[in-house]
Amino acid sequence: MRIVFTSAGILRGVRRGVPLLLGIAPFGAVVGVISLGKGLSLAETLLMSALVFAGASQLLALELWTDPPDILAVALAAFVVNIRMVPIGAALSFWLDHLKGWRLWGSLFVTVDHSFALSVAENRAGGRDAGFLFGLGVFTWFGWLISTAVGHVMGSVVALPPDHPLFFAATASFVAILIALWRSPGQDLPPWILAAATAMAAQMLHLPAPLPLLAGAFAGAFLAAWRETRKARA
16 A cells, blocks of 8 residues: 555644543643643743653653752653554554654654644554644644643632542543544453553552553554464464
8 A cells, every 4th residue: 555645644633632622621621730840941841842742741740840849850850651652653664664753753753642632543544644643743732732821821820629530631532532543352351451450450569650661552552563473473
């Protein structure tokens, strides 16, 4: 199947990204509120969101933020959380292997969990336009910047309690994107169960964050890759 990169694919990715704003906007707002609480200015918050563009690692970095900040510790924590993007990038090779230059590096820069999930679903449905990943990623990047800015401004006006429903939006959005990845119990259930069990076991062992998340992600990814390889050889 010939892979293309067109403006039509980019626009299709943008349209698919619109519903994601329901989960991204509250998540970004939370990051903005916490950034304000840590003493970051609006410009600093936007710069972090633009360059890092990863909610989980930004939240962890803010949790470790001190005055003055330990830059090495914060950077290392963000690196550990974002290392999950390595298997994500490999899983998107069906499109990325056919791209070069700004199309490749731009797509990699704006790829997050949400765009990964929807791109895999698009490819499984027969999609061959890699512009979909780029358009979806750029749209969510702009949505992330706007939502973190709104959260920062909102945080200076309204103080949200720790148990406010807004803080659950991030978890809800990650659970929702699993629907786009689901194929069948036989194909997906074993890796998902292994990932969840490994993460829970690591949590019960009181491993520090984000080790439970990483352990679960790599365990599930390893099993899924092994099953796919064995099926391809059969």
